[in-house]
Amino acid sequence: MSGRELSGPGMSARTMRLTRTILIGVGVLGLVLGAVVLVSKQDLPAILGVAAWMLGAIILHDAILSPVVFLIGVVARHAGRRVSKVVLAIIQGGIVTGCLLMLLVVPEFYAKTLPIANDTVLPFDYAARLGFMWLGLAVLTAGVCVVYLRVAGRRNVAR
Amino acid sequence: MRRLLLTLQHAVAVPTRNPRLAVVIGRLLALAFLVCFGTGLYSHFLQEPLPWMHFPTFPSNLYQFTQGIHITAGIACFPLILAKLYTVFPNLFETPPITGIGSLLARASIAVFVGASLVEITIGLLNTYQFYPWPFGFREVHFALSFVIIGSLAIHIGVKLPIIAKYWRKRDGYGPELAFDEEERAEINAPLVDALPAPLQKVPGARQVSGLTGRLFRWIDAAPAEGVVPLRAVDVAPDAPATPAVPADEPEPLGQSRTRASTSRRGFLVTVGVGVAAVVVLTAGQSFALLRPFNLFAPRVKGIGPQSVPINRTATAAQVTETATAPDWALTLSNGSRTLSFSRAELLAMPQTTVDLPIACVEGWSQMATWTGVRLKELVRQVDAGQSAALRITSLEKEGGYRVTQMGSEYVADNTTLVALTLNGETLDIDHGYPARMIAPGRPGVLQTKWLSKLEVLS
Ligand code: HEM
Numbered sequence: 001m002s003g004r005e006l007s008g009p010g011m012s013a014r015t016m017r018l019t020r021t022i023l024i025g026v027g028v029l030g031l032v033l034g035a036v037v038l039v040s041k042q043d044l045p046a047i048l049g050v051a052a053w054m055l056g057a058i059i060l061h062d063a064i065l066s067p068v069v070f071l072i073g074v075v076a077r078h079a080g081r082r083v084s085k086v087v088l089a090i091i092q093g094g095i096v097t098g099c100l101l102m103l104l105v106v107p108e109f110y111a112k113t114l115p116i117a118n119d120t121v122l123p124f125d126y127a128a129r130l131g132f133m134w135l136g137l138a139v140l141t142a143g144v145c146v147v148y149l150r151v152a153g154r155r156n157v158a159r
Numbered sequence: 160m161r162r163l164l165l166t167l168q169h170a171v172a173v174p175t176r177n178p179r180l181a182v183v184i185g186r187l188l189a190l191a192f193l194v195c196f197g198t199g200l201y202s203h204f205l206q207e208p209l210p211w212m213h214f215p216t217f218p219s220n221l222y223q224f225t226q227g228i229h230i231t232a233g234i235a236c237f238p239l240i241l242a243k244l245y246t247v248f249p250n251l252f253e254t255p256p257i258t259g260i261g262s263l264l265a266r267a268s269i270a271v272f273v274g275a276s277l278v279e280i281t282i283g284l285l286n287t288y289q290f291y292p293w294p295f296g297f298r299e300v301h302f303a304l305s306f307v308i309i310g311s312l313a314i315h316i317g318v319k320l321p322i323i324a325k326y327w328r329k330r331d332g333y334g335p336e337l338a339f340d341e342e343e344r345a346e347i348n349a350p351l352v353d354a355l356p357a358p359l360q361k362v363p364g365a366r367q368v369s370g371l372t373g374r375l376f377r378w379i380d381a382a383p384a385e386g387v388v389p390l391r392a393v394d395v396a397p398d399a400p401a402t403p404a405v406p407a408d409e410p411e412p413l414g415q416s417r418t419r420a421s422t423s424r425r426g427f428l429v430t431v432g433v434g435v436a437a438v439v440v441l442t443a444g445q446s447f448a449l450l451r452p453f454n455l456f457a458p459r460v461k462g463i464g465p466q467s468v469p470i471n472r473t474a475t476a477a478q479v480t481e482t483a484t485a486p487d488w489a490l491t492l493s494n495g496s497r498t499l500s501f502s503r504a505e506l507l508a509m510p511q512t513t514v515d516l517p518i519a520c521v522e523g524w525s526q527m528a529t530w531t532g533v534r535l536k537e538l539v540r541q542v543d544a545g546q547s548a549a550l551r552i553t554s555l556e557k558e559g560g561y562r563v564t565q566m567g568s569e570y571v572a573d574n575t576t577l578v579a580l581t582l583n584g585e586t587l588d589i590d591h592g593y594p595a596r597m598i599a600p601g602r603p604g605v606l607q608t609k610w611l612s613k614l615e616v617l618s
Contacts, residue, residue, distance in 0.1 A: 023316050030307065031271070033306045041303065046300070049295045090426070114290065117289060120464040123459075
């Protein structure tokens with residue numbers, strides 16, 4: 001790689017090359033340190049467990065979550081032919097936010113079905129709250145759409 | 160294979176997937192990771208200090224703050240990392256996949272980075288739910304992976320630095336790759352694909368989406384409302400400020416396509432912002448009193464539990480219900496061969512001090528409380544311990560990693576460190592450590608030893 005073309009705005013080729021070298025060097029050190037800590041503190045089955053979890057996480061994301069999101073995008077794009085793009089974006093935003101919260105909360109109410117240490121751990125009825133959250137989110141999203149359409153409509157009339 | 164990869168890359172390319180957004184989200188994510196790393200290391204060394212380490216005892220809620228930030232920033236990582244992966248997803252199908260040993264290492268480091276990050280935040284979160292479905296030790300692995308993450312992050316930034324520098328500032332951003340020629344494009348390490356908006360793809364000369372997905376998108380976009388936009392729209396920076404959002408159901412004006420692209424980019428950023436705000440605001444009330452009214456989903460809530468303070472380990476779990484209530488309980492205090500012991504009544508008869516100190520759990524929740532008891536400093540003076548005395552503290556607990564712990568001299572000497580006998584004006588509940596517990600400023604809850612049994616001055 002030659003530095004000249006690669007240098008970004010405000011950074012000389014030398015600085016760029018030096019910075020990259022340092023970053024990559026520090027990074028390799030970090031990787032080595034992490035590996036050493038892992039090997040010194042965990043036995044082989046546990047280390048294999050970590051590797052399996054990392055691989056599983058990548059597969060879960062790249063082979064399942066992403067294609068599903070992509071398909072949803074396709075559907076939205078199809079549906080979006082007739083709907084205002086902004087309304088579509090607002091609805092997508094609402095759904096994504098809800099799914100994010102669900103991602104965090106579903107393991108929580110599952111954990112609550114297991115024996116818990118005491119009443120102050122996982123004190124809420126998380127499933128019910130998740131339900132209300134979706135309701136609230138739907139109302140909120142609809143509200144934002146209505147406000148947007150009103151404002152946009154008024155702007156169009158004024159034009 | 161190459162064709163398949165290209166097709167896939169095109170298939171998943173949408174206007175939100177571009178280098179500028181990858182940089183914008185990447186910056187936030189790197190910041191959140193570094194904050195987690197810093198606060199995590201602080202938590203680690205509080206529990207396993209190196210011999211030369213001393214920690215601040217002021218402000219007394221420092222650990223409450225740092226660990227609250229650790230968990231909160233950690234939760235914010237979920238939307239951020241998903242957003243980041245979304246913006247760079249087309250790179251997964253980069254073609255040719257590997258161009259040499261350098262690119263192999265770069266891609267491997269990204270796989271390690273993604274895998275380690277996802278595992279780190281997942282086990283971190285589940286740990287706060289006290290749910291441990293993995294075949295390894297949480298603390299050890301969470302600690303080791305933090306170096307792996309920061310290391311592979313540094314490598315990743317090093318590899319992508321030219322792109323990062325190029326897209327760091329806004330004026331260079333948003334789809335300028337339309338202006339790059341082939342050569343420039345090849346020079347940029349692993350460019351992200353920013354698909355042409357659908358109407359532009361129909362323009363002769365504009366890049367065409369091909370294959371199955373191309374047909375799919377043509378089918379999708381075959382809406383009668385969508386007109387063809389002249390090619391010159393390509394030259395216009397799609398980032399024109401305050402482009403009015405135009406609903407699609409009116410006849411498509413010139414520039415509709417870039418409005419569409421900018422709407423989807425703006426929508427993406429707003430969604431990420433709303434997502435981060437939602438997960439933070441609806442959970443951070445476990446750590447920050449100000450947000451308590453919005454605590455809908457955190458695994459902990461302030462103000463509940465015996466004497467309005469939440470607990471982790473109960474007396475039953477620690478198997479101390481008998482020893483802690485035994486009438487002959489006494490706290491032994493020793494310095495070398497000099498040993499004293501104090502019953503609870505004797506401790507209560509000594510000068511009492513009242514302090515407000517938080518219990519701040521490693522799991523991120525915390526609770527402010529009012530404690531009354533004997534100053535540790537005055538207690539250890541009775542066995543002629545010097546100003547720099549450190550302590551070994553033993554609990555009545557039958558077992559557990561924190562049954563025997565050490566306390567640095569900075570805490571022993573602090574005026575607010577107490578052998579606490581009452582909590583919020585009442586006799587200490589047995590689940591809070593009756594007959595006596597330690598409370599010191601700025602330490603994690605696991606080190607605020609309950610059911611005290613023995614204090615030994617370390618020389
Ligand atoms: C990239 C993100 C993260 C990094 C780099 C990181 C790093 C660390 C480090 C270095 C420690 C100290 C470990 C030790 O005491 O040996 C720690 C502790 C901890 N982290 Fe994280 N962390 C991250 C994300 C998270 C997340 C998302 C959560 C939960 C939502 C979390 C929860 C915890 C907990 C509960 C502890 C305390 C462990 C204990 O002392 O028992 N972390 N983290």
